[in-house]
Structures are given as C-alpha cells and as structure tokens.
Amino acid sequence: MMILGTDPLLSGNVDLTVVLIVLMKVGIAFAFLLVAVMLMIWFERKLISDMQNRIGPSVAGPWGILQTLADGIKLFFKEDLIPERSDRFVFKLAPYLSLIPAFLVFAIVPIGGDFRNDNGGVVTWFGHETLVQVADPPIGVLFFLATSSIAVYGVMLAGWSSGSKYPLLGAVRSSAQMISYEAALGLSIATVFLMSGTLSTNGIVSEQSTWNWNLVTTGVVPFIIFVIAGTAELNRPPFDLVEAEQELVGGFHTEYSALRFALFFLAEFMNVITMSAIAVTLFLGGPNGPILIEAIPWIWPPIWFFLKVGVFLFVFVWLRATLPRLRYDQLMDLGWKILIPASLGWFLLIAALNIANDQGWQSWIVILVGLTVISVGALALMAAVRKAKIQRASQAFEEAN
Amino acid sequence: MELAVFIICSAIVLSGALGVLIANNPVHAALFLVETLFGIAVLFILLDATFLAAVQVVVYAGAIVILFLFVIMLLGVDRAEDLGIEPISGQRPLTIVIGSSILGLILTTLLISVSGPTGTSSSVSEVSLGGTNTKNLGGTLFHDHLFAVELTALLLTVAIVGAITLARRLKGPLQPLPVLETINDEESLPEDNEDVE
Numbered sequence: 001m002m003i004l005g006t007d008p009l010l011s012g013n014v015d016l017t018v019v020l021i022v023l024m025k026v027g028i029a030f031a032f033l034l035v036a037v038m039l040m041i042w043f044e045r046k047l048i049s050d051m052q053n054r055i056g057p058s059v060a061g062p063w064g065i066l067q068t069l070a071d072g073i074k075l076f077f078k079e080d081l082i083p084e085r086s087d088r089f090v091f092k093l094a095p096y097l098s099l100i101p102a103f104l105v106f107a108i109v110p111i112g113g114d115f116r117n118d119n120g121g122v123v124t125w126f127g128h129e130t131l132v133q134v135a136d137p138p139i140g141v142l143f144f145l146a147t148s149s150i151a152v153y154g155v156m157l158a159g160w161s162s163g164s165k166y167p168l169l170g171a172v173r174s175s176a177q178m179i180s181y182e183a184a185l186g187l188s189i190a191t192v193f194l195m196s197g198t199l200s201t202n203g204i205v206s207e208q209s210t211w212n213w214n215l216v217t218t219g220v221v222p223f224i225i226f227v228i229a230g231t232a233e234l235n236r237p238p239f240d241l242v243e244a245e246q247e248l249v250g251g252f253h254t255e256y257s258a259l260r261f262a263l264f265f266l267a268e269f270m271n272v273i274t275m276s277a278i279a280v281t282l283f284l285g286g287p288n289g290p291i292l293i294e295a296i297p298w299i300w301p302p303i304w305f306f307l308k309v310g311v312f313l314f315v316f317v318w319l320r321a322t323l324p325r326l327r328y329d330q331l332m333d334l335g336w337k338i339l340i341p342a343s344l345g346w347f348l349l350i351a352a353l354n355i356a357n358d359q360g361w362q363s364w365i366v367i368l369v370g371l372t373v374i375s376v377g378a379l380a381l382m383a384a385v386r387k388a389k390i391q392r393a394s395q396a397f398e399e400a401n
Numbered sequence: 402m403e404l405a406v407f408i409i410c411s412a413i414v415l416s417g418a419l420g421v422l423i424a425n426n427p428v429h430a431a432l433f434l435v436e437t438l439f440g441i442a443v444l445f446i447l448l449d450a451t452f453l454a455a456v457q458v459v460v461y462a463g464a465i466v467i468l469f470l471f472v473i474m475l476l477g478v479d480r481a482e483d484l485g486i487e488p489i490s491g492q493r494p495l496t497i498v499i500g501s502s503i504l505g506l507i508l509t510t511l512l513i514s515v516s517g518p519t520g521t522s523s524s525v526s527e528v529s530l531g532g533t534n535t536k537n538l539g540g541t542l543f544h545d546h547l548f549a550v551e552l553t554a555l556l557l558t559v560a561i562v563g564a565i566t567l568a569r570r571l572k573g574p575l576q577p578l579p580v581l582e583t584i585n586d587e588e589s590l591p592e593d594n595e596d597v598e
Contacts, residue, residue: 090428138533142455149463153435156467160428160474168474175471179464186459199535 009130017126025134029106037269041068044269044317051321078258085163086255094161095256095263098154101147102270107134108143108201109277112287112301115209121202121287123298131202132287132301140200141193144278145186148233152178154267155235155242159252170251173328174235174242180335181232181239187343188225191218191350192282205286215283221346223283225339227315230275232335235268236316238323239331276312277305284308341381345374406447414440427473431466438462452535 009018042057042065049056057064082091112132113121122129137143152175159171193199195217196207208214215223232239243251253264280286289304291297326334349370356366413436420433438461445454542550 087426087428090432137451139451139455139535142452142459146455146458146463149459149467152463152467156470156474157428157432160470172471172474175467179467179471182463198533 009128018128021125021128021130022134026107029134030103033103033106033270033273034266036273037266038068038072039065040269040273040313041071041265043313044320047314047317048321051318072262075258075262080258080260081255083163083255087161087163090157090161091255092260094154094158095260095267096154097157098151098267099263099270101151101154102267102274104147105144105271105274106277108137108140109133109274109281110136110202110205110286111277111305112298114297114301115206115286115288116291121206133202136200136202138200140198140202140204141189141278141282142199145182145189148185149182151267151271154264155252158256158264162252162255164255166248167252167254170242170248170254174252177235177239177241177331177335178233180332181229181339184225184335184339184343185229185233187340187347188222188229189282191222191343191347194218194347194350194354201281201286205281205288208285209288211285211288213283213285213288218283218350219346222343223279225343225346226279226283228334229339230279231316231319232331234271234275234316236272237320238326240325241328241331272313272316273309276309276316279312280305280308337381337385341378345377349374403447406443410440410443410447413437414444428470431469431473434469435462435466438466450534452538 009021045067046056046064057067060066060070082088110121110131110133113119113123115121121131121133123132124130155174155178156171159167159169159174162168192204192214195214196204198204198207204214235242242248243253248254253261256264285308287301287305289300291300293300349367352366352370353363355361356363417433417435417437417440420436421430424430424433438457442454442457442462445451445457
C-alpha cells in the first residue's frame with residue numbers, strides 16, 4: 001500500500017524498532033512544536049518591544065525567556081468560564097478543532113535528511129533507512145491545504161457557539177477571509193507542483209537539492225502571493241480583522257478564558273511556525289544547503305531549515321510591528337481582484353513555458369505572448385472594476401439627490 | 402484490516418447522515434455533514450484514491466460546508482426550528498416514498514451488477530495504471546474525458562455568471578462608496594463622505 005507514502009522505513013518489514021522510530025519522530029515533532037511556540041511568543045513580544053523602543057518581558061528567566069511558560073501556568077489555573085447562552089458542546093470542541101490541524105501540518109515537513117546526489121533525504125537511524133519527517137503521504141501538500149481548511153472550523157465554530165455578537169462577527173469575517181485567501185494560496189502552490197512534478201513534500205525538496213530553489217524556478221511571483229495569502233490565512237497583521245481589538249473586543253475568542261483561550265493562542269502561533277515551515281519547504285529548498293563541516297554532515301540540514309524558518313518568523317513579527325490593519329473591502333479587493341487573477345495568470349504562463357520546453361519552442365516568444373495575454377487580461381479586469389465603480393458612484397449620487 | 406476500516410468508516414458515514422436528518426439545529430446538522438464527508442474521504446483512501454480523499458476534504462469540508470455555515474450564521478437561522486409544520490401538504494409521505502424508492506434502485510443496481518462489494522481499488526490508482534494517483538487521474542480527465550470536463554467547466558461558468566447577475570440586483574438606497582478619491586468624473590459628490598477618507 002502506498003498510502004503511508006514513500007518512506008523506506010515502512011516499505012520493508014515493520015518490526016518493533018520501526019514502530020519505536022515512528023513514535024520517536026512523532027514525539028520529537030510534538031515536543032519541538034510546543035517549545036517552538038513558547039519561544040516564538042517570547043520572540044514576538046521581545047522583538048516588537050525592541051521595535052517600539054520598550055523593554056518587553058524581562059522578569060521570568062534570562063531576558064524574560066520563560067515569560068510564556070509563566071503565562072501558560074497562569075492560564076492553566078484560571079477559572080474556566082462557559083457563557084450561559086453558548087452551545088456547550090461546540091464551545092468546548094472548537095479550540096481542539098484549531099489546535100489539532102496546527103499540529104498535523106508539521107507531520108509532512110521534512111526538517112532534515114541527506115538530499116545530496118539524488119539521495120531523496122534518506123538517512124539511516126538504528127539500522128533502518130528513513131526520512132526526517134513524520135509522514136510523506138503521496139498527496140503531500142494537499143494534506144496541508146486540507147488541514148488548513150479544517151482549521152477554519154475552529155475559528156468559525158468558536159465565534160458562533162459563544163452566543164455573543166462580537167465573536168459571531170469575528171467568525172463570519174474570518175471564514176470569508178480564510179476561504180478567499182485559500183484559493184490564492186492553493187493556486188500559488190499549484191505552480192510549485194508544476195515545476196516539481198510531484199505533490200509529495202519530500203519530492204519537492206529533492207527537486208530543489210541543486211540550488212534550483214522553487215523561489216527562482218517559479219519566478220518569485222507565486223512566492224510573494226503565497227506569503228501574502230499565508231499571512232491572511234494565519235489572521236496575522238495586517239490581515240487580523242478577525243480579532244481587530246478596536247472593533248471586536250477579541251474577535252472569535254472573546255468569550256474564551258483560561259485553558260481554552262490558551263489552546264487558541266497555542267494554535268495561532270503554531271500555525272505561524274508551520275506556515276513558515278511549509279513556505280521554506282515549497283520555495284526555499286527546505287533543509288537543503290551547503291555542508292560546511294564534513295565531519296558532522298547530518299547536523300547541517302536541520303540548521304539550514306531552522307535558519308530559513310527563523311527568517312520567516314522574523315518577517316511575520318516585522319510585518320505586525322510595521323503595517324496598519326487593512327480595511328475589510330481592501331482585504332477582499334486584494335484577495336479576489338489581485339491575488340487570484342495574478343496567481344492564475346502566472347500559473348498559465350508557467351504551464352505554457354513547460355509545454356514550450358517539451359515541444360522545443362522558443363521560450364522568449366512564449367514569455368512575450370504569455371505576458372501580453374496576461375497584461376491584456378489585467379487591463380480588461382481593471383477597466384471593468386473602474387467602470388463598475390463609476391457606475392455605482394453615479395447611481396449613489398442620483399439616489400442622494 | 403481493510404474490512405475493519407470499512408466497517409468503522411461506514412458507521413461514521415451513516416451516523417453522520419442520520420445526524421444531519423435528526424439534528425434540530427442547522428449548525429449541528431452541518432457539522433454532522435462534515436462527519437459524513439470525512440468518513441467518505443477515509444473510504445477513498447481505502448480504495449487507493451488518495452487525491453480524491455484530499456480534494457473531498459479541501460472542497461467539501463473546507464469550502465462547501467463552510468459556506469453553508471456562513472449562510473446559516475449570516476441569515477441568523479442558527480437555532481432549533483419547529484419541525485412540526487409542513488410547508489407543502491403531503492410532503493412527508495412523499496419524501497418517504499421517493500427516498501425509499503431511490504434507495505431500492507441503488508441497492509438493486511449494485512446487487513445485480515456487481516453482486517456486493519468488489520474490494521477492488523480505484524481504477525486510476527497506482528496499482529492499476531502505474532504512476533501516482535494524481536497523475537493517473539489528471540491523465541484520465543484531461544485526455545480521455547476532455548469534452549466532458551470542458552462542458553462541466555462551461556456549466557460552472559454559466560452558474561457563476563447567473564449567481565452574480567441575481568445577486569447584483571440592487572434594492573433600497575446604495576451604500577456610500579468606501580473609496581471616493583479614485584473617481585474624478587464625479588466632482589459634486591455629497592459632502593459628508595469627506596470624513597470617510
């Protein structure tokens with residue numbers, strides 16, 4: 001059965017050692033995510049404080065690094081409130097619906113492994129060949145899209161089941177936002193599939209092992225779209241309308257307290273980390289990088305991976321500290337009228353180039369024709385939007401008089 | 402092993418379907434629908450149709466039921482309803498007749514044509530064609546059944562255009578425009594929109 005993917009560990013005889021290796025991988029991924037979230041929350045608070053000329057957390061541990069742990073313990077002992085008008089079962093279910101997808105996504109991310117010389121990331125642990133990722137399903141990145149579409153339920157049901165108006169408004173906003181940007185996200189990933197010819201994360205990373213990162217081979221545009229749509233999917237600033245404090249108190253988690261609130265918080269930051277990890281896997285070659293010291297070759301792929309993820313995390317915090325929140329109509333305009341057409345157009349261009357390669361056509365002619373078609377389409381779209389706006393304005397003007 | 406997975410998934414699918422019918426609250430019914438869709442996704446995996454399983458979750462659970470919930474929440478019908486009223490008289494008995502006849506039709510067709518579950522995996526799986534499931538499916542769709550795919554695409558486009566035409570019908574006074582500075586053709590717009598900028 002190919003369901004479990006291409007991991008050589010599971011293709012042979014499954015004995016006790018194999019089971020223990022799988023359990024160890026799961027344990028490491030779980031523990032890593034929890035520790036990473038703890039550090040990420042501290043990192044974000046500290047970095048934002050630095051950018052805003054404040055000190056930030058400084059009491060618990062050196063440089064306040066244990067602040068998140070202290071907050072977690074505090075939240076654990078707080079009173080757990082369930083609003084009287086809430087839907088009790090759904091109210092209790094919702095935090096887990098956002099937390100579990102956040103955990104699951106990390107299972108498909110290769111965080112290490114030897115990808116040199118078409119090795120396919122295979123390493124040998126305890127006499128068994130295996131991949132440095134929990135699972136490598138053949139549907140690969142589609143699994144990521146599936147889990148991120150499940151994560152919408154957590155936010156949506158939390159808002160609805162609270163039985164209160166601000167959470168409901170936050171939930172309706174968030175579901176519209178996440179569905180809109182999921183389309184752009186999926187379309188930008190589709191170009192990666194086109195270049196790599198596979199859905200499996202391990203395959204995508206293997207394809208990029210000779211410095212031909214997808215960032216370059218897909219031509220930067222899908223990467224930019226992915227990062228913007230990913231930020232919106234994470235409900236991070238400048239797309240954090242879901243929990244816009246000035247308008248919605250706390251958004252979908254207004255009524256949540258104590259441990260359940262902590263679970264939402266955990267899921268949110270975990271999603272930031274997994275989204276960065278997926279971006280690194282898809283566009284920046286995952287754990288690929290030069291082996292600097294030949295004596296310990298196995299330690300370099302994880303180092304490169306975490307360095308790349310770290311850059312992403314820094315950028316996410318940087319965005320939050322810098323950009324003001326978008327207005328709702330700007331958010332929808334950006335998603336539907338810019339990102340989706342752009343990613344579709346780029347996808348067609350890359351597909352045409354691939355066919356040109358196969359057929360032996362001149363690639364510059366294909367690029368020229370493709371760009372002409374895309375710009376004509378873009379101009380037609382812009383003209384249509386402008387026309388609609390003018391028409392609406394004149395109608396409103398007549399209405400007012 | 403496969404039989405066990407099949408039985409568990411069938412139980413999940415059927416209990417979800419029953420839940421959709423029984424639940425009083427529309428939101429709960431939608432959640433039961435998600436349960437059914439998940440069970441079907443696992444059944445797809447059991448048949449080696451991994452791509453369909455993923456698409457099942459992404460499209461049905463991730464988009465369609467979310468839109469159901471979205472509409473339910475937006476319209477504010479998200480509370481238990483009195484199901485004693487019959488909007489069309491004779492609706493209930495008719496439902497029973499039609500429902501049971503469709504069930505009978507499907508069951509007879511299944512029993513006559515294949516005499517029970519076949520246990521064979523999907524016709525585009527790795528096992529039957531070689532190559533990955535996704536590649537086989539893409540090849541089948543865009544090579545052997547291209548005309549049907551294009552027709553479906555056309556149908557969907559028509560549906561989208563129709564939906565937009567219906568939704569764009571304007572009722573009542575228009576909302577003030579959020580962005581006014583981009584329109585230079587209208588110079589004498591109402592003054593009170595100044596502060597929006």
